[in-house]
Amino acid sequence: MNKIVKSAVLLLASMLAIPALAHHSAAQFDFRNTVLVEGKVMEARFANPHMRLILEVTDAERGTRNIEFEGHSRNNMRRQGLMPDMFNSGDTITIRIAPMRSGEDGGYVTAVRIPDGTEIGAVTAAD
Amino acid sequence: MFNIKKAKVLKATRAATVLCAMLAAAAQAAEPDFSGAWTTYRATGAGAGAFAAPGGQPKLKPEAAKALADFTSVTEGTNYGAGNACVGYGMPGSMLGSGGYPMEIIQRPEQLFVIYEAHNEIRRFYVGDEAEDPKDFFPERNGYSSAHWEGERLIVETSRLKTQVDSRYPHSNQATVREVYYLDPPQENGARVLVAEMTMTDPLWLEEPFTTTKRWSEMADYHVMSYECSEPKWLDEMEMLYEKAGLEMLQE
Numbered sequence: 001m002n003k004i005v006k007s008a009v010l011l012l013a014s015m016l017a018i019p020a021l022a023h024h025s026a027a028q029f030d031f032r033n034t035v036l037v038e039g040k041v042m043e044a045r046f047a048n049p050h051m052r053l054i055l056e057v058t059d060a061e062r063g064t065r066n067i068e069f070e071g072h073s074r075n076n077m078r079r080q081g082l083m084p085d086m087f088n089s090g091d092t093i094t095i096r097i098a099p100m101r102s103g104e105d106g107g108y109v110t111a112v113r114i115p116d117g118t119e120i121g122a123v124t125a126a127d
Numbered sequence: 128m129f130n131i132k133k134a135k136v137l138k139a140t141r142a143a144t145v146l147c148a149m150l151a152a153a154a155q156a157a158e159p160d161f162s163g164a165w166t167t168y169r170a171t172g173a174g175a176g177a178f179a180a181p182g183g184q185p186k187l188k189p190e191a192a193k194a195l196a197d198f199t200s201v202t203e204g205t206n207y208g209a210g211n212a213c214v215g216y217g218m219p220g221s222m223l224g225s226g227g228y229p230m231e232i233i234q235r236p237e238q239l240f241v242i243y244e245a246h247n248e249i250r251r252f253y254v255g256d257e258a259e260d261p262k263d264f265f266p267e268r269n270g271y272s273s274a275h276w277e278g279e280r281l282i283v284e285t286s287r288l289k290t291q292v293d294s295r296y297p298h299s300n301q302a303t304v305r306e307v308y309y310l311d312p313p314q315e316n317g318a319r320v321l322v323a324e325m326t327m328t329d330p331l332w333l334e335e336p337f338t339t340t341k342r343w344s345e346m347a348d349y350h351v352m353s354y355e356c357s358e359p360k361w362l363d364e365m366e367m368l369y370e371k372a373g374l375e376m377l378q379e
Contacts (some may be wrong), residue, residue, distance in 0.1 A: 045359060045362075047355075048213070048354050048356040048359075049213065050211075052359070073354070075228065075244060075245075075352045075354060076228075078352070127226060
């Protein structure tokens with residue numbers, strides 16, 4: 001699994017097991033250096049203007065915490081082939097994200113990797 | 128004799144009526160039907176990067192530049208923005224960009240509906256005598272639009288706009304927008320091409336009229352989606368109320 005962050009602010013968030021920062025301006029996402037993240041779906045809201053996804057993520061460096069990710073509007077998610085049944089609550093999934101430039105937890109969902117390794121979605125910028 | 132004359136008159140009247148109907152039908156046929164789903168134009172086979180709004184920016188007068196700078200200073204680096212607040216783009220942003228989302232046109236002889244998928248923004252073009260005095264209507268982000276045909280071109284005049292700084296195309300409430308819609312030859316893949324030449328005039332905020340051209344490709348068999356945006360906020364509020372009451376919330 002990828003290491004995502006190194007922020008002291010987010011360390012607090014991880015200790016409290018609450019989602020990290022919600023909603024960021026688009027410029028804060030690094031679409032040139034996407035990474036994979038695996039986690040258990042705690043909440044997935046397909047909505048406009050942006051989707052909200054909370055994964056329970058565990059890694060050696062930061063332990064277990066809930067991380068909130070943003071994504072396209074549900075309309076544009078659908079156009080990317082990304083549908084709600086790919087984000088069922090309780091499932092462990094792997095997503096590709098544009099991480100936060102600041103290094104904090106979170107990011108912008110660009111694709112979902114399904115079990116055969118195929119990635120669905122090719123988001124290159126926030127909508 | 129009288130009856131013969133009467134019959135001739137009736138015959139001539141019928142012929143004239145038929146001729147008028149034919150002329151009216153011909154005139155009607157000259158007006159293209161823009162109905163359909165449209166997306167920002169991209170050349171046949173072009174990738175997904177071609178969804179940008181047309182280039183060019185209005186030349187702002189100093190007071191407008193100041194108003195825009197003020198808006199930028201209070202929102203830059205934050206998540207505050209009209210779109211995130213579920214507020215539509217407003218003219219001319221709705222027509223020129225609309226976030227790259229598709230739009231749908233439904234055309235009736237007396238009225239055209241333009242439905243921009245993003246934020247469910249709707250514009251209504253009232254054609255000919257169907258249009259009323261714009262002054263009788265509230266100012267809106269998309270204004271009030273009157274239209275008329277000039278041959279195969281639809282001329283749309285929009286006024287009653289609100290002052291907007293939260294737009295890529297800032298303008299005062301004195302701005303007016305003229306759009307000229309027409310069809311260009313179809314693309315290689317057969318998709319129809321819709322064009323709108325737009326001029327925004329604003330004696331208060333613009334140094335000169337802002338002119339640009341927007342093009343769309345028709346999306347065959349595409350259904351423009353709805354865009355519910357306020358629901359998440361309401362669900363959060365409901366969730367808060369249920370949690371406070373210690374009740375289970377079943378609504379998703």
